[in-house]
Amino acid sequence: MAHPLSSLLLTPEAVNAYNKLFVSLFAVKRVAHGLQTIWADAMRTDHRTPRLPRAKARTLYPACAVLSSMMYVVRNIQSWLHVDLIEAEWAVLSARVEEARARRDFEALRRAHTSWLAVLGRGVLLGATAANGAASPVAAAMHGTLRRCVRFTALVKAAGKGDATECSAQALDSIGRGFDRDAAKLLAAVERAGLAELAVRLDFCGRGFGSREAAL
Numbered sequence: 001m002a003h004p005l006s007s008l009l010l011t012p013e014a015v016n017a018y019n020k021l022f023v024s025l026f027a028v029k030r031v032a033h034g035l036q037t038i039w040a041d042a043m044r045t046d047h048r049t050p051r052l053p054r055a056k057a058r059t060l061y062p063a064c065a066v067l068s069s070m071m072y073v074v075r076n077i078q079s080w081l082h083v084d085l086i087e088a089e090w091a092v093l094s095a096r097v098e099e100a101r102a103r104r105d106f107e108a109l110r111r112a113h114t115s116w117l118a119v120l121g122r123g124v125l126l127g128a129t130a131a132n133g134a135a136s137p138v139a140a141a142m143h144g145t146l147r148r149c150v151r152f153t154a155l156v157k158a159a160g161k162g163d164a165t166e167c168s169a170q171a172l173d174s175i176g177r178g179f180d181r182d183a184a185k186l187l188a189a190v191e192r193a194g195l196a197e198l199a200v201r202l203d204f205c206g207r208g209f210g211s212r213e214a215a216l
Contacts, residue, residue: 008106009113017117025081031146032074034153035067062169063156066176070149073183076201077142084197089119138193141186148179 010018096112152175183202190199 009110014113014117017121021120027143027146028074028078028081031149031153032071032078035071035074035149038067038153038156062172062176063152066152066172066179067156069176069183070152070179073145073186073202074149077198080195080198080201084201085120089116092116136193137189138186138195141182141189145179145182145186148175148182151175152179 093112093116096115097109100106100108100112152172155171155175187199187202190202
């Protein structure tokens, strides 16, 4: 049974914010899961075969470099969302809730919850919009990066099924270069938004993007 005060905290606006939060988290998780599973599926072969067939190797070996870059970015987005943002702010919220309970101050509790939702909606998780109604630069860049990963996943799945017509070296190179551009735009948007923790995760040790020639 719901607490009688829950309806005062979970207003329609708060429920809508949580719905957007879960949709955003699921989108990142879905892409991460896709990237994690396609490589094992594509590389599956008889254990007695010492090497992949030459045609398959020409497709899948270059894909490994693209996959590595994508996994790096997506995993660090996930880590930032769960550790640097949600868990850190949950600790703050929990402390404020305990203080409010000790004082039996419902208004302080409501302010703490409102502040919690405001922090989670910093233009990334909830896809905040700019004044003109367009998606925020961080949200737009993140969505573009994730869409590129989804396209790559579909190509590698096709190669794993023996359909190399769409998963050519040229197609992989095009996606890899496009992903580098997407990731660079995301990093720039994150830095402009002042999301220092995420910027450090995306560009740890000055990793940078755009080195597709060296990778392939």
